[in-house]
Amino acid sequence: MDDDSLENKFRLATIAPLDRRMKRKHLAVYGFLLDWYHRKYGDALASVRHIVAQLKERDPAGIGLYTGDVHSALKDLEAWGYITADVGVGRRASRYVPVWAHGSSVREIPNTIEDEISVRENQNTSVRENQNTTSDSVHKTQNEDPPTRTRLQDGVTGIGGDDCAPATPPLPVGLEATGAGGAQGGFEELWKTYFPKRGQGDKKKARSAYEALAPDADLHSSLLDSARAWFEAWQAQGKPDAPRKHLDTWLTGEHYECDPPAAYKPRERKAKANAKPRPEQPAPVAANDDWPMICDVGPFSPFGTFYATITGSKVEQVDYSTQKVVLDLTWSDRGSGPDVQHTFYYEHTDPAIQERGQKFIRRLADCLDIDELTDTNQLHDRRIKCTINDRLAISYSRAA
Numbered sequence: 507m508d509d510d511s512l513e514n515k516f517r518l519a520t521i522a523p524l525d526r527r528m529k530r531k532h533l534a535v536y537g538f539l540l541d542w543y544h545r546k547y548g549d550a551l552a553s554v555r556h557i558v559a560q561l562k563e564r565d566p567a568g569i570g571l572y573t574g575d576v577h578s579a580l581k582d583l584e585a586w587g588y589i590t591a592d593v594g595v596g597r598r599a600s601r602y603v604p605v606w607a608h609g610s611s612v613r614e615i616p617n618t619i620e621d622e623i624s625v626r627e628n629q630n631t632s633v634r635e636n637q638n639t640t641s642d643s644v645h646k647t648q649n650e651d652p653p654t655r656t657r658l659q660d661g662v663t664g665i666g667g668d669d670c671a672p673a674t675p676p677l678p679v680g681l682e683a684t685g686a687g688g689a690q691g692g693f694e695e696l697w698k699t700y701f702p703k704r705g706q707g708d709k710k711k712a713r714s715a716y717e718a719l720a721p722d723a724d725l726h727s728s729l730l731d732s733a734r735a736w737f738e739a740w741q742a743q744g745k746p747d748a749p750r751k752h753l754d755t756w757l758t759g760e761h762y763e764c765d766p767p768a769a770y771k772p773r774e775r776k777a778k779a780n781a782k783p784r785p786e787q788p789a790p791v792a793a794n795d796d797w798p799m800i801c802d803v804g805p806f807s808p809f810g811t812f813y814a815t816i817t818g819s820k821v822e823q824v825d826y827s828t829q830k831v832v833l834d835l836t837w838s839d840r841g842s843g844p845d846v847q848h849t850f851y852y853e854h855t856d857p858a859i860q861e862r863g864q865k866f867i868r869r870l871a872d873c874l875d876i877d878e879l880t881d882t883n884q885l886h887d888r889r890i891k892c893t894i895n896d897r898l899a900i901s902y903s904r905a906a
Contacts, residue, residue, distance in 0.1 A: 509606035515540045518588075521609045527586065531571050534561055535579040536588060539602050549601040553594065554580070554724035572763050577725050593722050600724070693717070696726070700733040700753050707752025715757035732762040739766035800899035807846045811893045812837045813905055817844055819882035821852075829853035831863065831882065835892060846892075848900055866902070873904045 522528055522536055538557060542550040552560075554576050562570030571579075580602070583589045588608055592601040693716045697709065721729060740750055751761060818834035829852045834844035850863035871879040874888050889905045 510543060510545050510604075514606055515543075515604075518604060518606075518608060522588070525586070527582070529579075531575040531579040532582060534571060535576055536583055536604075538564075539583075539589060540604055543602075543604060549592070549603045551599050551601050553599040554722075555728070556599070572760075573725065573728055574760055574763060577722065594724070598723075600722075692726070696729055696733060697753065699730050699737070700756070701737060701750065707754055711754035712752070712757065715754040719757060729757075729762055732766075736761075736766040798897075800897045802850065802900040803846045803848055803894055803898050805898065807894055807898060809894055809896055811891065812845070813889060814845070814892050815887060815889050816885045817887070819885060821882055827853060827855050831867075833882070833885065846894070846900075848892075869902050873902050 519537055519540055522533060528536075535557065538561060539550045539552075542552055542560075544550065554573060557576050558570060558573050561576070562568060564570075580589075580591065584591045587605055589605060590603045594600040693713050696716065697712065719725070736750075736756070740748060751759075756762065812835075814835040814837040816833055817836045820832045822830045822832075824830055831850055831852050833848045835846045835848060836844045838845055848866075850866050851859050852863045852867065854860040854863065867879055870876075870885060870890070873890055874885065876884055879885075891903045891905045893901050893903070
């Protein structure tokens with residue numbers, strides 16, 4: 507089969523999780539590169555920012571991976587022999603090529619007809635691509651079960667480039683050298699960008715943190731963008747002495763992945779020195795402000811006493827221990843349903859709530875001279891006097 511065939515991509519995607527070094531970030535990035543590979547140009551052309559955006563878009567949870575995770579995953583995949591990388595410089599996107607022979611070995615099988623050669627998968631071997639390939643280019647690498655798996659997308663798209671730019675043919679040899687020079691100005695450029703006007707901690711520590719991060723052109727560009735945003739947010743405070751994170755802390759803590767703190771808000775103007783503060787007068791508190799609402803009826807029910815007719819009822823068994831009762835009370839002729847609905851519980855897991863509901867049943871039976879109330883239908887079309895207070899509690903008495 508062809509090296510870059512769909513079958514080989516599927517094979518590579520399925521054996522990758524067998525490598526115990528593989529984590530979620532490695533599997534996600536490797537699966538993306540296999541899918542993003544463009545046969546016409548022989549590579550997967552993409553910037554780190556584009557990979558981050560695509561992984562977030564493909565993640566059902568919309569999370570994806572952080573930029574730093576994508577960078578480290580790409581470095582590991584290259585070091586482990588899964589991909590080769592031509593890292594872009596400046597605004598030129600990087601080019602990644604899967605090592606198609608990874609995880610396979612070719613063996614000559616004895617007793618085969620006409621020296622037939624068969625290809626067998628061996629889970630303890632992998633082929634590392636070498637530009638000056640010799641017979642000693644095959645090295646054994648560890649392959650054991652990881653905690654996670656990945657799956658390959660079926661479609662192979664032809665789009666690539668810096669932030670979704672269309673794929674372009676490989677650059678001529680002469681053009682590649684034009685952008686050489688690493689991550690532009692390197693550490694010194696970041697040092698001056700992060701805080702142009704004054705020092706920002708120990709420069710040696712900051713340089714060590716930068717070198718430990720070892721950013722390529724894409725990450726260096728991201729660091730510069732984030733550093734500018736953090737400086738602008740600090741500057742917006744209008745306080746030259748406002749504290750800032752030192753650059754080494756900012757790098758080691760990966761704060762460049764986060765949004766800068768909110769801009770400083772100016773304080774309110776102070777009162778005049780000779781002005782006497784007015785004593786605060788506490789607002790009057792109603793005597794019943796701390797009483798809880800009862801809510802026998804709805805929040806928009808009117809207060810007062812009404813002569814109502816019970817025009818309907820509903821009994822609902824909410825669960826095995828909860829039975830809810832709703833009574834429709836009508837006293838106007840508006841013809842748009844009951845004026846109030848009274849809700850209570852004849853059965854409830856809270857004894858106090860159940861006792862209150864059963865008291866309503868007993869009170870209604872007494873007011874309507876019903877010897878034994880066994881069904882709420884016995885209450886229909888009966889007239890009763892009801893009072894609703896400001897706590898939305900209801901009480902019943904005999905109608906005149």
